[in-house]
Amino acid sequence: MKTQKILSMVAVATLATLSLAACSDPDQPSDDATAPSDSVAKFYDIDSIETQADIAALVPEEIKSRGELRNGASTDYAPAEFRDTDGQTPIGYDIELVKALAKVMGLSEGTTTHAEFATIIPALGTKFDIGASSFTITPERIEQVNMVSYVEVGSSYAVKAGNPSGFDPSNPCGKTIGVQTGTYQQTFVTELSAECEAKGEPAIKVMPHDLNTDNVTKLIGGQYDAVLSDSTITGWAIKSTNGQLDQVGEVIESEPQGIVINKDDAALTEAVQKALQYLMDKGILEDILNLYGAGDAALSQAEVDPGK
Numbered sequence: 001m002k003t004q005k006i007l008s009m010v011a012v013a014t015l016a017t018l019s020l021a022a023c024s025d026p027d028q029p030s031d032d033a034t035a036p037s038d039s040v041a042k043f044y045d046i047d048s049i050e051t052q053a054d055i056a057a058l059v060p061e062e063i064k065s066r067g068e069l070r071n072g073a074s075t076d077y078a079p080a081e082f083r084d085t086d087g088q089t090p091i092g093y094d095i096e097l098v099k100a101l102a103k104v105m106g107l108s109e110g111t112t113t114h115a116e117f118a119t120i121i122p123a124l125g126t127k128f129d130i131g132a133s134s135f136t137i138t139p140e141r142i143e144q145v146n147m148v149s150y151v152e153v154g155s156s157y158a159v160k161a162g163n164p165s166g167f168d169p170s171n172p173c174g175k176t177i178g179v180q181t182g183t184y185q186q187t188f189v190t191e192l193s194a195e196c197e198a199k200g201e202p203a204i205k206v207m208p209h210d211l212n213t214d215n216v217t218k219l220i221g222g223q224y225d226a227v228l229s230d231s232t233i234t235g236w237a238i239k240s241t242n243g244q245l246d247q248v249g250e251v252i253e254s255e256p257q258g259i260v261i262n263k264d265d266a267a268l269t270e271a272v273q274k275a276l277q278y279l280m281d282k283g284i285l286e287d288i289l290n291l292y293g294a295g296d297a298a299l300s301q302a303e304v305d306p307g308k
Helices: 016-021 061-066 093-104 117-123 139-144 184-198 212-220 231-240 266-281 284-291
Strands: 068-073 109-114 130-136 145-160 176-180 205-209 226-230 245-262
Touching: 061 068, 068 093, 068 117, 093 109, 093 130, 093 266, 093 284, 117 130, 130 145, 139 145, 145 184, 145 212, 145 231, 145 266, 176 184, 176 212, 184 205, 184 226, 184 245, 205 212, 212 226, 212 245, 226 231, 231 245, 245 266, 266 284
Parallel strands: 068 109, 068 130, 176 205, 176 226
Antiparallel strands: 130 245, 145 226, 145 245
16 A cells, blocks of 8 residues: 655645635635635646657547647645635646646647536546546446546545544544545445444444535534545645644555546547656656645556556
């Protein structure tokens, strides 16, 4: 199991993450945002990346003629994909990665549009070309889409500072746990709840939200005992809420994550796989992840549907 580094970035102002929760409509900036006045975006020098002609030749003609690689992401999952202090602009390491992929593939730009997490896969091949949005690779998803691995991330629990509810990850039965809708963590906690009931113990109250920031808000407000999310996301939430949260327990269930592509699009899948491998080999992927404190999550091999 790959060890995950808890983010070491300098903390931004109190409730930076919570300010994004106020923007459930990405087209409407928040009027009462409490984010810091300065942008928290960190950009990679995309112009320094060289287009690879052999990879560009693999890109489907429709995407070539458009000149744009369209990504769908649930932009509330910092530091992978979230929104800058204007409440609209997508930022994060997945956002920069999509731009880098587009450059390697000979496209003019790689763009990211916000979508609720559960709606991304159904929109592949129509609204979106790819989904780079912290998708854990699972057998169920591989049945639906092609997945190209690029990072490995575990899960960890966040609790309110001081753990006032006494949440114990080894005994979550009867507790209230927030998760993001459609994620690996929702499945994991739901299965834990079934195990609790099988032992004759109280079920877990699983609380799914489309926006992970809603979970953080409820946790700080004392309505939830814990929130389970990717370890990188937990680390960022702790930093960005200025000590209002703690991690409890160790990182668990480390799994690879992948970019999702329409199951019928073999050409784009190959182009993405080769472009990702190029970024890995050149150290660019790790550099992009390091912008947001997640360099340790980088994989060295871009595999299509690993473990299938």
